[in-house]
Structure formats: structure tokens, C-alpha cells
Amino acid sequence: MPSALFDQISTSRLSTGLELLRNTLRPTPHVQLAMKGMDLFAKLEYVNPVGSIKDRPAYWILKRAAERGEICEDTTVIESSSGNFAAALASFTHLVGLRFIPVIDPNISGTYESFLRRICPTVVKVEDRDDTGGFLKTRLQKVKELCATIPNAYWTNQYGNPDAVEAHYELTATEICADFDSLDYVFIAVSTAGTIAGVSRRLKEHYPNIRVIAVDTEGSAIFGGTPRKRHIPGVGSSIVPPLLSQAEIDDVVLISECETVEACRELLTTHGLFVGGSSGTAFAAVKRYAARIPAYKYPTVLFLCADRGTPYLDTVFDPTWASRLE
């Protein structure tokens, strides 16, 4: 028997699937936006195969876990996510032949819930709010219960997994370094802090003078505020994410949800970019920050567009929904 064919047949679905994924996750493009006083670029992370920046940690966490022998063909992957990370994990675990149980909450967009229910045999939806008024703590408690009862369960733990940081260090940031000869500012919306931790560390090595601006939403607890009800997923958190301590941050900008809505609309109508809430939040921060940058500097500025606008059609892009925000 020809050895190449034999190798292919004997190689497990897990490792061939991971190999396939590595080839599918191609570098994402960036585009320049017209903006006074700076060269402004947006990196379009929605071009990733499942549609968001979370494809990168989803792939990398599975790859690293497989390399360490922590997951095998009998593993059930479990994760708390109400959006992009669950969608990425659902697709990738399906491809590599693993079971996946997403733990979601009522804030999930209808699009994501339908998607997860189409491809995951089991979806667990928590209904009880935690002491912050959100659902994160309830979801994490449910994940722990499932891990304790399901044989060969593996919790990808997006809030504390150092492989998520490594994913952005190795993939997202490496692409940025290859694309830009110089970079003065990068604006990154934060939730689990995996992106900002990995990207900031790599960019600070490559561009020693770069300023990393963390962007958060009002009502988030990440940078010390009291958590309160928020409505736009993907940015902010009701806890301080453990990965935040690995990030190298120069400044923080807090954006209200109303500003996010306005910025998303401006990106669509003025710049032709149909992007999600965290992209608008980052763009709003760039605009606010621009006033502080001396005109003579004319910096090169980058912000990340983490996902597309489609899942936000009934929220951020719905004027009736938006009019109810304080």
C-alpha cells in the first residue's frame, strides 16, 4: 500500500481536521478609512472562516489541547459563550469530530442561537441572572456542573486559557507586524482580554513606541467600574478577566452603548463597513482619542473589526431598539 495513502487513512479525524483548519485560517485584510489627522486602518477580522476574531483562539486552544493530549476523539468540549466563540467552537469541533456543548443565556442573538442549535446536539441555556444582573456567573457555574458529570469533558475556558493569548500573539499580531512598517496606536475592544493580551505583547516587542488603547463599554467591570446591565455583546464583562493581567495597556477609553450604535452606523454609511458592536466601540474610541493627538504627529492607527454587523441587525442596527438605550 502506498505509504502516503496509508498515512492519510490512519491519521485521526482530530489531527487531519486541525491541519485543515490551519490552512483555512488565512491572514485577514486591512483597509484604510478616511480620517482627518491620521492614517487610520481597520483590520477585518470578520473575514475569518466562521466570521469573527474568535476563530483564532477556538482553533489554537483545540490545537494546543490536542498536542498536549488533553483532548482525544472521545472528548466533549464545553464552553460558556453567547456568541462568536461558541460559533467558532461549534464549527471547528464538528469538523474535527468532537462533541460540543455550548452554555448560552437569553442575551444571545437569534442568529447565533439558531446556528448553535443546528449543529450542536445539546445546547444548554441558563435563565437565572447572577448577582451582577448578568448571566456570566450562572453560565460558568453551569459549565462546572457539566464538566463534573460528563465523562471526558474539556472546558476551553476562554476567560483564563493562556492558549487564547498565544493565539493572538502568534496569529493576529504576527499578521499586523507583517502588514505595517510602523504603527503608533492600536485600539482593541476588550471582553475576555485574550485579544488585547496577545496582540499588545507582540506589538510592543515589534513597535517599541506603540500605544495600546483598551476599549471598554460603560457598565463593564473590566477596568474597575461597577457592573451594570449592558446590551451589546462582544465587549465588556461583569468580571475582571484573569487574562487582563497579561496585557500591556497604555490607556483605556470607555464608550457608552449609544456611542457604539452611532459609530456602527457611521462605519456603515460613511465608510462602507457593516461591522458589529465591538468594532463600532473601537471606532468611537479612535474618534474620541483623535482630539488628544497633536495634528503634527499624523500617526498610523489601527483598530480591529472583530465581527460583522449581521448578528446585530435586530439590535445595534434597529433604530427602535437603539432608542431604548439610556
Ligand SMILES: Cc1ncc(COP(=O)(O)O)c(C=O)c1O
Ligand atoms: C465581537 C467581539 N469583539 C471583541 C471581543 C473581545 O475579545 P476578547 O474576548 O479577546 O477580549 C469579542 C469576544 O468575544 C467579540 O465577540
